[in-house]
Amino acid sequence: MEQEPCKYAEATSHKEEKLADDEERDPESNSLHQPLLKRNRTLSSSPLAMVGAKLRHPSVNDLGGCRYLIGFIYFTGVNFLLTMVATVMCVCFAPTAAGPGIPEIKAYLNGVDTPNMFGATTLFVKIVGSIGAVSAGLDLGKEGPLVHIGCCIASLLGQGGPENHRVKWRWLRPFNNDRDLRDLITCGASSGVCAAFRAPVGGVLFALEEVATWWRSALLWRTFFSTAIVVVVLRAFMEYCKSGNCGLFGGGGLIMFDVSDVTVSYHAGDIIPVAVIGVIGGVLGSLYNYLLHKVLRLYNLINEKGKIHKIILSLIVSLFTSACLYGLPFLASCTPCDPSLTDSICPTSGRMGNFKQFNCPKGYYNDLATLLLTTNDDAVRNIFSTNTPMEFHIFSLIIFFGLYCILGLFTFGIAVPSGLFLPIILMGSAYGRMLGIAMGPYTNIDQGLYAVLGAASLMAGSMRMTVSLCVIFLELTNNLLLLPITMLVLLIAKTVGDCFNPSIYEIILDLKGLPFLDANPEPWMRNITVGELVDVKPAVVTLRGVEKVSRIVEVLHNTPHNGFPVVDDGLIPHMGLPDGATELLGLLLRAHLVLVLKKKWFLKERRRTEEWEVREKFAWVDMAERWGKTEEVAVTNEEMEMYVDLHPLINTTPYTVAESMSVAKALVLFRQVALRHMLVLPKYQAAGVSPVVGILTRQDLRAHNILSAFPHLERSKGSKKRH
Amino acid sequence: MEQEPCKYAEATSHKEEKLADDEERDPESNSLHQPLLKRNRTLSSSPLAMVGAKLRHPSVNDLGGCRYLIGFIYFTGVNFLLTMVATVMCVCFAPTAAGPGIPEIKAYLNGVDTPNMFGATTLFVKIVGSIGAVSAGLDLGKEGPLVHIGCCIASLLGQGGPENHRVKWRWLRPFNNDRDLRDLITCGASSGVCAAFRAPVGGVLFALEEVATWWRSALLWRTFFSTAIVVVVLRAFMEYCKSGNCGLFGGGGLIMFDVSDVTVSYHAGDIIPVAVIGVIGGVLGSLYNYLLHKVLRLYNLINEKGKIHKIILSLIVSLFTSACLYGLPFLASCTPCDPSLTDSICPTSGRMGNFKQFNCPKGYYNDLATLLLTTNDDAVRNIFSTNTPMEFHIFSLIIFFGLYCILGLFTFGIAVPSGLFLPIILMGSAYGRMLGIAMGPYTNIDQGLYAVLGAASLMAGSMRMTVSLCVIFLELTNNLLLLPITMLVLLIAKTVGDCFNPSIYEIILDLKGLPFLDANPEPWMRNITVGELVDVKPAVVTLRGVEKVSRIVEVLHNTPHNGFPVVDDGLIPHMGLPDGATELLGLLLRAHLVLVLKKKWFLKERRRTEEWEVREKFAWVDMAERWGKTEEVAVTNEEMEMYVDLHPLINTTPYTVAESMSVAKALVLFRQVALRHMLVLPKYQAAGVSPVVGILTRQDLRAHNILSAFPHLERSKGSKKRH
Incomplete structure (x- = not known):
């Protein structure tokens, strides 16, 4: 029907011809005497109107037979071009x-x-x-x-x-x-x-x-x-x-x-x-x-x-x-x-x-x-007409x-x-x-x-x-x-x-494939703890409060992580704690590590920076920068042996969970407080143990990652989603 | 004006008298010939209509002079009674x-x-x-x-x-x-x-x-x-x-x-x-x-x-x-x-x-x-009339x-x-x-x-x-x-x-004086950590996984707290941890402790209960009960020397924060995840240290409690609230 041959259209029924004749005699019908193109110009009259306006079709009603085909070609052609x-x-x-x-x-x-x-x-x-x-x-x-x-x-x-x-x-x-x-x-x-x-x-x-x-x-x-x-x-x-x-x-x-x-x-x-x-x-x-x-x-x-x-x-x-x-x-x-x-x-x-x-x-x-x-x-307006x-x-x-x-x-x-x-x-x-x-x-x-x-x-x-x-x-x-x-x-x-x-x-x-974090944890998430989850991953990569440059470069090159826990072994005497105590200093973002290397805030010896040094060096603009790339960094061999005091850059109050927390509850926390990283702390207290067991990111908490690590949970995945 | 004497009303102006006369002559006015009380009966016609319907005033327009006063007395009297x-x-x-x-x-x-x-x-x-x-x-x-x-x-x-x-x-x-x-x-x-x-x-x-x-x-x-x-x-x-x-x-x-x-x-x-x-x-x-x-x-x-x-x-x-x-x-x-x-x-x-x-x-x-x-x-409808x-x-x-x-x-x-x-x-x-x-x-x-x-x-x-x-x-x-x-x-x-x-x-x-938890932390909350907050309070009261009855009774009588951390000193060998390690088992609600005493789930010796014992004893209805009172409990001297295995009652995955967390961030967590208790974990790892530093409840996080402990912060309280 769409590609109706011209001949067929000309051989149209008597009734249709009559209708066309009627219109030709009608003085109000502005048809046939004007060229098609001219009428099509209304198209370009207003770009504003075009948002939401479908192309005006050539006024097909005043075209008989073969002219319908011409109208069709114009209509289709303009639509095709657009x-x-x-x-x-x-x-x-x-x-x-x-x-x-x-x-x-x-x-x-x-x-x-x-x-x-x-x-x-x-x-x-x-x-x-x-x-x-x-x-x-x-x-x-x-x-x-x-x-x-x-x-x-x-x-x-x-x-x-x-x-x-x-x-x-x-x-x-x-x-x-x-x-x-x-x-x-x-x-x-x-x-x-x-x-x-x-x-x-x-x-x-x-x-x-x-x-x-x-x-x-x-x-x-x-x-x-x-x-x-x-x-x-x-x-x-x-x-x-x-x-x-x-x-x-x-x-x-x-x-x-x-x-x-x-x-x-x-x-x-x-x-x-x-x-x-x-x-x-x-x-x-x-x-x-x-x-x-x-x-x-x-x-x-x-x-x-x-x-x-x-x-x-x-x-x-x-x-x-x-x-x-x-x-x-x-x-x-x-x-x-x-x-x-x-x-x-x-x-x-x-x-x-x-x-x-x-x-x-x-x-x-x-x-x-x-x-x-x-x-x-x-069309909607017409179909809604009451x-x-x-x-x-x-x-x-x-x-x-x-x-x-x-x-x-x-x-x-x-x-x-x-x-x-x-x-x-x-x-x-x-x-x-x-x-x-x-x-x-x-x-x-x-x-x-x-x-x-x-x-x-x-x-x-x-x-x-x-x-x-x-x-x-x-x-x-x-x-x-x-x-x-x-x-x-x-x-x-x-x-x-x-x-x-x-x-x-x-x-x-x-x-x-967007890793969307759903509001409702899946039922099987209740059955594993974050401790089990971080256990199956490679061991967590931690940094020290004052770290060697070579170690930072190594960490940046070898891991794709975006955040690193910073941990100090008990070298600092504090509050009467026994020797061998370790301390969780906080979380450091990858972008800030890259920033340190870029700006070359290096120290010759292993020491803390003074406050005036910090105030001199840092500007909020640098800290807001989140997209530093490792490739832009060049560090000489001499610099590799130097130290960096990471303390001023650490987020000292990261959100943490104990390792006995279920994944479902961790997920709720993640979503409700809008987190990117969450540190997992041990539920045991003992000398010489790292104060952080692992680190969780959004990706870890998504279903298929977890399921690949815990294949025995796969069965229950098919169970109906709660609403 | 309200208590206009009858005499004054009778001596009303010529115009008003004329108006009253006009109405008396009006056949449509249903006044005076009906007793007031009868008309007032419409009041009790429909209780449904009364929600939202102010009392109908006696049709004062058809009362002249002293009758206004009678109307007023009726009107005021009925309103007074209601x-x-x-x-x-x-x-x-x-x-x-x-x-x-x-x-x-x-x-x-x-x-x-x-x-x-x-x-x-x-x-x-x-x-x-x-x-x-x-x-x-x-x-x-x-x-x-x-x-x-x-x-x-x-x-x-x-x-x-x-x-x-x-x-x-x-x-x-x-x-x-x-x-x-x-x-x-x-x-x-x-x-x-x-x-x-x-x-x-x-x-x-x-x-x-x-x-x-x-x-x-x-x-x-x-x-x-x-x-x-x-x-x-x-x-x-x-x-x-x-x-x-x-x-x-x-x-x-x-x-x-x-x-x-x-x-x-x-x-x-x-x-x-x-x-x-x-x-x-x-x-x-x-x-x-x-x-x-x-x-x-x-x-x-x-x-x-x-x-x-x-x-x-x-x-x-x-x-x-x-x-x-x-x-x-x-x-x-x-x-x-x-x-x-x-x-x-x-x-x-x-x-x-x-x-x-x-x-x-x-x-x-x-x-x-x-x-x-x-x-x-x-009245609103009338004043809105267009x-x-x-x-x-x-x-x-x-x-x-x-x-x-x-x-x-x-x-x-x-x-x-x-x-x-x-x-x-x-x-x-x-x-x-x-x-x-x-x-x-x-x-x-x-x-x-x-x-x-x-x-x-x-x-x-x-x-x-x-x-x-x-x-x-x-x-x-x-x-x-x-x-x-x-x-x-x-x-x-x-x-x-x-x-x-x-x-x-x-x-x-x-x-x-309702302790409402606001969405926005006050600015000064950023300046103290939860560690400092729990430091000024009396030391945290902890229980053991298998606890003596006398200790439970003592704790219930001496503290008003609604939740207690349960901690085990390293008696259980686990995952190669050194001796002297301590473990955080979780959080126990006061109501559940009372429940234990009420139901007398006591053990003769210090041991863990088997799973079948647990299944026999507990019903969800008991666990949902949150309002047990200590006064209802009676424990004999003999029972005082017995033990209770608290493990089945513990919430093993409480939300926790590290002690370095600022109060402001803890408040956000509290409100977002709708918490009642939050455990504070140490950021240090050392032998013989308790795995829980303190416990925070809603009341702790409210302004005046904190301010009474930290008077130096009071100054900044007057600062403008953020919106």
Whole structure:
């Protein structure tokens, strides 16, 4: 059907010819007499409008026969080019810009840094690539990318600029630590959601429920502040753009999918359809997660073959999408406009609006074209439209649902910036509306509201969020009376979904192999102690308070560890302790050892430095530097024999556990206090024993590391995860 | 004015007499011909409606002269009686039921258990007392008490009933631990807010932002579940009560103070009035906190004198309130009804509704009576009313604001169940509406919306919440377009308020002397280590793995500690350790020691018990028991010489810190992992040294304990608190 030959189109049925004739005679139809290209120029009118605006299709409704083919070629061609720009940029310049970025952000806030995730290049590619991908009409959203964009901006602001051109202003210094950078990035994420859905409170809650691992009340208030600023700026732009000089930007005002005009009336009996929506949404959501997992694994295999394969994959998806979007509306029949609806133009061939004319005569509209040949945002708006019970045929909705299920599965993994929210909302709303039509005789709830509930249920079934989704939907639809039903649907869908598999972000995290530290320890972690865990590893490498340079160089070269315990054997008389006593001085970071070698703070003899020496040498800027590389260090043979006093550099109060602690409890401590290193102390007291038994890092506490050391525990791994 | 003599009333002006005559002639006025008492019977019609319904005043508008005095006596008398019932119940049966209960709940979730806080008596007194106090027309809300009621119910459900009549069903057992009880009580708090404001998401966020100390994502979803159920049940009751057979219950539907009918239009210039509202709200809020603190300290002095003083104080406040509510409306002039308002009856003498007639002729209303002689909920609804720019005179608003400032300060501390939300909303809305009238010429924003913003700003200025208040106001008013402005107002008011003093709940916590563990360590805590802290205390009391009964009895009698480290001197050969090595076995709770003595698990000789012996003896029910008392134990002289194997009872994996850890970091660990005891390990390794240096509990980590031991640190305590 998509590649309909020109001849066939010319030999179209008498009826269609007549329709075309009708239009040609219609003085209002601005068709045929203007060249196609001129009309296509509206495309480039406003770059702002392009974020979120799918490419305007050539007004196919005024083309008969062969002209449909020309329209198809233009449509597909432009979409193809836009996809190519997006995917080539992603593949060649910033591979981390592909996908939504939310799992990586989640991992970052959990303590796992993905390289090049928040750089300036990534930011640029993400912005341009997202505009390209969304404009190309692909089935993906701008929400995930906007969250990532927000985080990139936050990270760049916090660091004072891109990696190699950092500004080192004094007022930026307080941000130059891990904790504040994490806070800033959380604020960026919430601002992104706020900008995407115009949902300030939803943004805060999304950051809290889905993204952040550590949460403090100060952070709640900071994210709230940032989303307040975002929404004020948004509101100001909308005020400025009221006259329509910013394209589609600001369409829908602050509320994107307003369904507040419908009176919500429901009774006890409506609990049943609501429960049905929830259950089906949960099942569909987890099914979607399952299938997407399989598709992503397949795509991983393809993508591993090289850059060119990635690009070809994207382009094939683009071609398929364009063909379906353009071709499928021909399957739908034309529906007469309902004259009682006065608030919307019917039919329309404009860029926005409900009731698209497409190939239909005047006074008729093509319901499938109304959903397919428009921006994704507008498609949602149309499908949510209330008080229009006869607008969409169940047949068109089935086609739409099927198409978007396929597209949703096969589009997400390609190498362009892509969000998951909108595809799931599109699928869910179609399913909800179908259910609404089926339930029609038994319920009072409007079909548009069914569509909203369907979207909510599928989101909850796939992403497993509750409060944040609830607020986001409230802020999207502005219908407070729907809230009790939405809450029920979300709860049911999440519960049902949790029976089958984890949330989509957890699946992606797992696929990417990011060592995410989960909140709940696995049951088998209770059965081994940290003492047993550090026993199977190579013995811990310790340093002394005043150490020889050669030993430091040796340690840096031979171990990849990022932290070293510093221990003194009882040379210092102290508090009447017997001879042979040993003392734990603290923890030293690798970066600081490298710093010592770089700055050459060497001493000729084995002695402690005085305080004035320390004050002279150290500046906070050096200490904040965490990324020193061993390769940059050159030490002469003479220097090798010198000493370094490590005392001023030691973190004297590291968190510690006794060796009898279970791994599960250590994990809780690790996550709750946001640690990187944890020292294991012996539970025995004896002379000549090292005061530190071992050192644990995040990597040690992850499941597969432990399981490889304790194969007998593997059996119990399959046991069900607690929630 | 309140105690206006009968004579004066009879000698009222010609105009007033004429008005009364007018009404007597009016066939619709159902006055005078019915006895007063009969009309008062509506009071007892529905207990449900009484929660939240202030006492209906006798229809004073149809009484001339001396009859006003009779009305006043009835009004004051009934209010007096209701207050008496509430306060006598509180004072005599459950003193913990007085006040809002929210600070105590906050403390409980932080780890501080107030005795008798969640018992069955407290629950009963709180319900009945709250109905009495609110019905008596006192300036207090039902929100705080509802939160407390929710928590009481949650606690009783979790424990399986009241203290002495617990059901020990098997399915209740999983709830019988501290953590799940805490979760349940958090759910109860959120349900309370949800029921009070019909704001499910607001309830979840309130529990998160204000009440809870420890938060897990599972908890988010549990609180969400409970508020969803609350809102569904509420909705069902409203459906059932639609016909009006439940009194005032359900008035306003799911949205209590709906202002969605007004078009919100604002421009860049409106930022200034919004900022002004926020700044003044912040200043007023912190001033309110300051003055309330002073009043509460004064009340504490009065209340300490005995029960009778408490009761008299409440009754004086009740008399004063009734006199003001009844007398002040006479100061206001009558305003003609606006005929263009078709959606509300004007004037009305019904129990609900805007535009109260009171002493005015037909076609006129008394604006101050509209605010004062109605339920507190209705007063807020009236003052929020939109599109009625001329409804309230600035003079009436000033009287109202002044009155409620005084009442708000002097009502809160009396011995009845009382909430803080509604008094602050009343004050704030009056101030906002006044500001709206003053700003009228310069702004497009409706006066009703100004009232909403004023209420929000005062709440933020006093309670310092952001996201939860924002959502609660959204759910109260159903005006999503107002959200950006509300956010700005909240942020500004909170920031301004934070400059002056802590939030009202923190002030109350401090007044009550509850040892609340703050999230942010004080700066001076960085300067001392836990080693120094345990040094100044009496030496740590340790037990051995197999201990003599006499030693256990001695320890229990001589120390009040709740946990004891168990240490073994190196009698057990282990892992090639040298002789004289000591081993830390773990931590033993006092309750378990008492349990051992009670159950008499004694051994004749010093030996370890076998596993089958352990399995025979222990049941989880015994272990969950935390409140064993030493007095219940009787040990014979013969038993004193026997031994106990403590090994099966030891918590072998207590959290530990090295003695070099700073108190600040220990505090973070304490709070983050929700600890009660923390063992301090030595950083030295030597023979014959105890493997545990000391033990820290919550009490040790609180400011004044430490400060009394380290007086030199006192100086820095005055330094500003970080936020």
